[in-house]
Amino acid sequence: MNNDHQHAGTFKVGGEIEINRLGYGGMQLTGQGVWGDAPDRENAKKVLRAAVDAGVNFIDTADSYGPHSNETLIADALSPYPKDLLIATKGGFERTGPNQWRVNGHPEHIRQAIDGSLKRLKKDVIDLWQLHRVDSRFPVEETLGPVVDAVKAGKIRYVGLSEVDVNQVKQAEKTIPIVSVQNLYNLGNRRWEDVLDYTLARGMAFIPWYPLASGPEKLKHKISGIAEKHQATTAQIALAWLLRRAPNILLIPGTSSLKHLEENLQGGNIRLSEADFKALS
Numbered sequence: 001m002n003n004d005h006q007h008a009g010t011f012k013v014g015g016e017i018e019i020n021r022l023g024y025g026g027m028q029l030t031g032q033g034v035w036g037d038a039p040d041r042e043n044a045k046k047v048l049r050a051a052v053d054a055g056v057n058f059i060d061t062a063d064s065y066g067p068h069s070n071e072t073l074i075a076d077a078l079s080p081y082p083k084d085l086l087i088a089t090k091g092g093f094e095r096t097g098p099n100q101w102r103v104n105g106h107p108e109h110i111r112q113a114i115d116g117s118l119k120r121l122k123k124d125v126i127d128l129w130q131l132h133r134v135d136s137r138f139p140v141e142e143t144l145g146p147v148v149d150a151v152k153a154g155k156i157r158y159v160g161l162s163e164v165d166v167n168q169v170k171q172a173e174k175t176i177p178i179v180s181v182q183n184l185y186n187l188g189n190r191r192w193e194d195v196l197d198y199t200l201a202r203g204m205a206f207i208p209w210y211p212l213a214s215g216p217e218k219l220k221h222k223i224s225g226i227a228e229k230h231q232a233t234t235a236q237i238a239l240a241w242l243l244r245r246a247p248n249i250l251l252i253p254g255t256s257s258l259k260h261l262e263e264n265l266q267g268g269n270i271r272l273s274e275a276d277f278k279a280l281s
Contacts, residue, residue: 008268023058025252033098045077062090071120092132105135105143130160188215239267
C-alpha cells in the first residue's frame, strides 16, 4: 500500500502532536450493532497493521465499541506502538446490547472508563481522550472532574468532545482545554457547520464521524460526474471534499476490508478544483 495520501497534509493536535489528516476509525472492527469482537479477528489485525504501514498515525476508538473489545484488539495488533501513533479513545456510554447506547456522564463512570481504557490499550498515557456524549443529568464540569484529575496525574494528555454544539464546547472549555470535537458531518449532512467554524477559529481538530456518506440523490449525481473526471469512487470524492473544506478536519474512515482501506487512503491524493469543491458545496 503506498503513501499517496500524505498529500492530505498534516495537523498538529493540541498544537503539538503532528499527525496525518487521513486517519482510521476502529468502530467497524466489531460485531454487528458494534457489539462483540470483530468476526474475523486476524483480518481485523491485518487491517490495523496495514493502515499504520501505509502511514496512518491517528486511530480513533472508544471504550463502548464492543464494548471494550476494540481497544483490546488495537493493543493486540499494534502494541508496542510506533512512536508517532496517536490513539484517541472515548468514554461516556454504557452498552447493554447490540445498537444499545446509554449515555452515562456520572463522574465515577468516567473515572472507571479512563482507567479501563488505559489498561486495555496497554498505555501509560491516553494522548487524546474524548467525552463521547454530554449527559444532561450532570453539569459538564462535574462529568469532566475525573478527566481534569487524569490530566493532572499524567494519564491523559489532551481532551476532546463528541456530538456537541458550540455552547457545550464553550462550557467545557471553562473546565479544561479542549483540542478536538468529533461530530457527525459529511457531504450530505452539514448540521454542525457552526461547530466546524468555531473549532477552526480556535485551532481545534474537527473529526467528522460517518465521513463517507455522500448525501441525497441530487448530490450523488454531481459527485459521480466529478468522480469520473478524477477516476475516483464517490467515497473518495466525499473524503477529498472534507479535506478541502477546512484544514483542521481529520478523517477517520473505518473499514474491515484491506481493499477499502487502500481506496480510502487514496482519497487523500485527490485534489478537487475550486469549481469541483463549489459544485459539491
